[in-house]
Structure formats: structure tokens, C-alpha cells
Amino acid sequence: MTDTLTTTTPLADDVRAALQACGVDLSVVGGDAQVASPITGEPLIGARLDTVADIDAAVGRAAEAFPAWRDTPAPLRGQLVKRWGELLTEHKEHLATLVTAEVGKTPSEARGEVQEMIDIADLAVGQSRQLFGKTMPSERPGHRLQEVWHPLGVVGVISAFNFPVAVYAWNTALALVCGDTVVWKPADAARLSAIAVDALLAKAVSEAGAPKGIHQLLLTDADGSRKLVEDPRVALVSATGSVRMGREVAPAVAARFGRTLLELGGNNGAIVAPSADLDLALRGVVFAAAGTAGQRCTTLRRLFVHSSVADQLTKRVVAAYESLAVGDPREDGVLVGPLVNQRSYEAQQAALAAAREQGGTVLAGGDRELADAHPDAYYVRPAVVSMPDQTAIVHEETFAPILYVMTYDDLGEAIALHNAVPQGLSSAIFTTDQGEAERFLSSAGSDCGIANVNIGTSGAEIGGAFGGEKETGGGRESGSDAWKAYMRPSTQTVNYSGQLPLAQGVTFI
Incomplete structure (x- = not known):
């Protein structure tokens, strides 16, 4: 994949340096598909988009490489992922620079995302020696009954802008040790991070002597994503994004009897009980609701506070929101960076208008800031909205920093309100x-799928499976036994008795 520098501003210079440090060749002129930074709105680097023929060829290369990779012993596959993790560690700052430039995360959050990649590589290396099956007792004498897990095939990964590299690593590190090959379609807003990550994986593949085709990068649009989803050579499609996107992906893959792993909407809620440590709750709520400018799938969007402490906590949340530093995430002390684009800002404004119409009161935030300094960027102060009850707008997930605050008197009531929305990703009390x-x-x-006590809704660790229920899609990624999504089980019976007894006492001859 080739790309070219289209502007020489300092931000673009940082991007150029980070790409080159990761081994990306910028010498060949690319195309007109611009990647713009939400920090300033300026274009960074133009990339050549893949054609339909390119997509077909990429999936073909992954399919052709699969048999050799499938037959490579799993611990050796783990050594490739180990080397990839070492390269990610070596280039952590370079990758964080790209994540910050492309999606507007603070450097601390960007480094944290890259650390997730490193952590899942560590976990996957250990997993490569623990792809456990089972042995079950057979009812027939002289028989052994067992379950064995085999590589699945080509895995298609469609990732979202808000975690442009971590989610890819969650899927890819596990898929590779499981013996699968991977085709990645990154978010349009985060193509540069993807190019760098892919270059580091290519280096690891070369050094490990692994088949070159086991990882493929697609820089394409929605039509290209559709081609990947519909391709019968892709055994599993792991897609992260909106519920709307999931409604398109799931039936398309099901129509060809493929598998899906979906990570969709969140609309996460938290309950603050009368016994809560309010200092702890305040920190947990503000970080979960305002961090990454409200653009996490695990962002806290609904807060249910017991009526006995509601006024006290709400006032403290409002004061904290008013003190948050909003601005260029590269500047010291800034905690809230920009929204990813104008559409996100417009969605936030529409949701706030709907909340007012439905009886809500905006207690803090919601206004655009720094528009004079950055007319092509969208900075907003996170909003706190007091709602009389859980109205229609509260049931919707707006991917922007809005925290709806409601009160309750009975825990059963609070749990019922919490569970009343169609999404089911993360939760807290x-x-x-x-x-x-x-x-x-x-x-x-x-x-x-995630339930926390005395921590916020965000900040999941690698060791536990990540994912949710209902409209969140039901997928599980990362730790625990999430690796099984990338493999197929085989139930096997071995008869060493010399006889042919049938199960359930059936007689035939």
C-alpha cells in the first residue's frame, strides 16, 4: 500500500516521521483519499484506495496462505506474534503519535491503546500453547471421545475509528496463533495507523519466515467492506461499529453461512447507590463519561443516582465538567480532545435538542469551543443533562459526550431502568x-456483557473477554476463551476395541 504527503504542517511532519520509523515507504505517490486530523481539520496524507480487483486478490492471497499457516505448529505461530509484540513495544510512541493525529486521543490514551496491542500479543503467545480441547468418557467400551479445535480459515476484521489499532490486535493476535489468516479493513479516519501497524506485522512475518499472505490490509470504502463481508472465502467477519452497520453485516454473512463476531452499540449505564463512596464515584463517572470525548464504545452515557445523594453528586459532576481542559490533545493538561468530525458534532447537538424537547435540562457543556482557532475541527465541552425519566433519546446511543442523569429510589427500579435499553455492553454500580x-x-x-463494581464502565483489561449482549451483538474478543471464535471444534471418536458397539444401545447387525 502506498501513500503520499500532501501538506507540510508540523502535525503532518510528525505523522511522516512516525510512519517512516515504522518502516512505511512514502516514496511512491498515493491517491486522493485524504486522511484529515480532527485536531486541526488539516489533511495529513493521501492514500490509494483498493479496487474491487485488489480486494479480491487480497482475500485470495490470505486464502492461499491459510493451509501452510494452519499446518504450522501453534507454538511457532505464537513466536510470530511474540515478535510483533516486541516491534509494537519498540514503536509504541510512533504508533501513539499516529493515533493522536488521526482520531484526536490524548497522548496518554493513545499510548494506552497501543499498550493494549502489546498486552494482547503477550496473552496470545501464551494462548498458542493452550488451545485446549477436552476428553469425555464414552459410553462404549474401548472408545475415546474427544473435542479438538482446528483453525477456522480467513478472518475479516472491520475496525472502527475510536480504537483504530487495539481492536485489530485483539482479533489478529488471537487469529494468528489459532492458525487463521487475516484481512483487515480499518476505519476510513484511521488509515495511517493501520498502514504503520501492518508494516510492523510484515516485518515480524519476514523475520519469522511465516507465509507472506497471512495478513492483508485493505484501504477501501463501504462498498469495499461489503465485498469483504460477502466473500465466501472469509470464514469469520469480526466487525466493530454501529448497530446499523451490524444489521447489514450479520444477515449478509449469515446468507452464506459464515460466522460473525460483532461489537456494536453500547449506551452504557451506571448506578450510584446511597452507600457509595462519592469521591470514588465522581472520578469513575467523569473518566468513563468524558474520556476520549465520549467516543468509546464503553463510554458512560446514563447515570442513575439514588435520590438521597443525587443533588450532591450531580453538582460535583457538573463542577468537574466545567473544569475539564478541552483542546488540542497534544497540549499538557488537556483531558478532552476533539470529536472525530462534523457529523459527530451535529449528532450531539441533535441529541441535546431532543433531550430538551423531552423534558431534559442541560446542566453543563454541550457548546462548541475553539471554533475561531480551529474552524475545521470540532471541540465540545462534555454535556451533563438532567432527565426526568428515561425518554426516547436516552434509549439511543449518541457517539458524543453526553451524560444523562436520572434518579431512583429502589435498586430494583434502577436495575430495571438500566436494562431497559436495547444495548448491553458495559455497566457499573x-x-x-x-x-x-x-x-x-x-x-x-x-x-x-461487562458488569463492574466501584469502577466505571470503561477500562476493560485484556485478560477478560470483551463484548456485550442484545444489540451490542453478542461477540467476545480479547481474553478468557474468546480464542474459540477463531477456531472450529471437532468432536472425535476413536474406537480401539476391535468391536463395533453403537451408542444408546442401538443394534444393527
């Missing part, structure tokens, strides 16, 4: 009452 905590974590409590 702040309480020092063990009974309340256990009730929230029970099957009668949170209906989300």
Missing part, C-alpha cells in the same frame, strides 16, 4: 453494600 453489589452482578442484575 458504585456501592459499599455487598448485597447491592452481588444483586447487580447476579443473573437478575445487569444484563450486559
Whole structure:
């Protein structure tokens, strides 16, 4: 994949240096598909988009490389991922620079995202020696019954802008140790990060002597994504994005009997009980709701506060929001960077207008800032909105920093309100009452894939499986037994008895 510098501003110079440090060749002129920085709105580097023929060829290369990679012993596959992790560590600052430039994360958050890549590589290396099956007792004498896991095939990864590189690594590190090959379609807003990450993986592949075709990068648009989704050679499509996107991907893959791993909408909620440590709750709420300018899938968007502490906590949240430093994420002390583009800003403004119409009161934030200094960038102060109840707009996930605050009197009521939305990714309760905590974590409590006590909704660790229920899609990535999504189980029976007894006592001859 080739690309070219189209502007010589300092930000673009940083991007050029980071790309070159990661081994990307910028000498060949690329195309007109611009990547602009949400920090200033300026174009960074133009990239050549793949054609339909390019996409077909990329999937073909991955499919052709699969048999050789499938037959490579899993611990050797793990050594490739180990080397990739070492290169990611070596180039952590370069990759963080690209993430900040492309999606507007603060350097601290950008480094944290790259660290997630390093962490999942570490986990996957260990997993390469632990692709465990099972041995079950057979009812027939002289028989062995077992379950073995085999590589699945080509894995297509479609990632979103808000975590432009970490989610790819979650999928790819595991898919590679499981013996699969990978085709990646990154977010349009984050093509440069993808190019750098792919270059580092290519270096690891070369050094490890692995088949060259095991990873493929596609720089394409929505039509190109559709080609990847519909290709019968792609055994699994792992897609991160909106519920709308998931509604298109899931039936298209199902129509050809492929598999999907979906990470879709969040609309996450948290409950603050009367026993909560309010200092702890305040920090957890503000970081989860305002961090990354509200553009995480695990961002806190709904807050249910017990009526006995609602006024006190709400006032403290509003004060904290008003003190947040909003601006260029590269500047010291800035905690909230820009929205990714104008559409996100417009979506936020539309949601705030709807909230007002539905009886809500905007207590803080919501206004655009720094427009004179950066007319092509969209900085907003995170908004706190007091809602009389959970109205229609609260049921929708707006991918921008809006925190809806509501009150409750009974924990059962709060859990019911929390679970009433169609999304089911992450959830939290702040309480020092063990009974309340256990009730929230029970099957009668949170209906989300992630449930936390005394921490916010964001900040998942690599060791646990990540994903959610309902309209979130049901997928699981990262730790625990998420690796099984990238493999196929084979139930096997070995008869060493010399006889041919049938199961269930059936007689035939």
C-alpha cells in the first residue's frame, strides 16, 4: 500500500516521521483519499484506495496462505506474534503519535491503546500453547471421545475509528496463533495507523519466515467492506461499529453461512447507590463519561443516582465538567480532545435538542469551543443533562459526550431502568453494600456483557473477554476463551476395541 504527503504542517511532519520509523515507504505517490486530523481539520496524507480487483486478490492471497499457516505448529505461530509484540513495544510512541493525529486521543490514551496491542500479543503467545480441547468418557467400551479445535480459515476484521489499532490486535493476535489468516479493513479516519501497524506485522512475518499472505490490509470504502463481508472465502467477519452497520453485516454473512463476531452499540449505564463512596464515584463517572470525548464504545452515557445523594453528586459532576481542559490533545493538561468530525458534532447537538424537547435540562457543556482557532475541527465541552425519566433519546446511543442523569429510589427500579435499553455492553454500580453489589452482578442484575463494581464502565483489561449482549451483538474478543471464535471444534471418536458397539444401545447387525 502506498501513500503520499500532501501538506507540510508540523502535525503532518510528525505523522511522516512516525510512519517512516515504522518502516512505511512514502516514496511512491498515493491517491486522493485524504486522511484529515480532527485536531486541526488539516489533511495529513493521501492514500490509494483498493479496487474491487485488489480486494479480491487480497482475500485470495490470505486464502492461499491459510493451509501452510494452519499446518504450522501453534507454538511457532505464537513466536510470530511474540515478535510483533516486541516491534509494537519498540514503536509504541510512533504508533501513539499516529493515533493522536488521526482520531484526536490524548497522548496518554493513545499510548494506552497501543499498550493494549502489546498486552494482547503477550496473552496470545501464551494462548498458542493452550488451545485446549477436552476428553469425555464414552459410553462404549474401548472408545475415546474427544473435542479438538482446528483453525477456522480467513478472518475479516472491520475496525472502527475510536480504537483504530487495539481492536485489530485483539482479533489478529488471537487469529494468528489459532492458525487463521487475516484481512483487515480499518476505519476510513484511521488509515495511517493501520498502514504503520501492518508494516510492523510484515516485518515480524519476514523475520519469522511465516507465509507472506497471512495478513492483508485493505484501504477501501463501504462498498469495499461489503465485498469483504460477502466473500465466501472469509470464514469469520469480526466487525466493530454501529448497530446499523451490524444489521447489514450479520444477515449478509449469515446468507452464506459464515460466522460473525460483532461489537456494536453500547449506551452504557451506571448506578450510584446511597452507600457509595462519592469521591470514588465522581472520578469513575467523569473518566468513563468524558474520556476520549465520549467516543468509546464503553463510554458512560446514563447515570442513575439514588435520590438521597443525587443533588450532591450531580453538582460535583457538573463542577468537574466545567473544569475539564478541552483542546488540542497534544497540549499538557488537556483531558478532552476533539470529536472525530462534523457529523459527530451535529449528532450531539441533535441529541441535546431532543433531550430538551423531552423534558431534559442541560446542566453543563454541550457548546462548541475553539471554533475561531480551529474552524475545521470540532471541540465540545462534555454535556451533563438532567432527565426526568428515561425518554426516547436516552434509549439511543449518541457517539458524543453526553451524560444523562436520572434518579431512583429502589435498586430494583434502577436495575430495571438500566436494562431497559436495547444495548448491553458495559455497566457499573458504585456501592459499599455487598448485597447491592452481588444483586447487580447476579443473573437478575445487569444484563450486559461487562458488569463492574466501584469502577466505571470503561477500562476493560485484556485478560477478560470483551463484548456485550442484545444489540451490542453478542461477540467476545480479547481474553478468557474468546480464542474459540477463531477456531472450529471437532468432536472425535476413536474406537480401539476391535468391536463395533453403537451408542444408546442401538443394534444393527
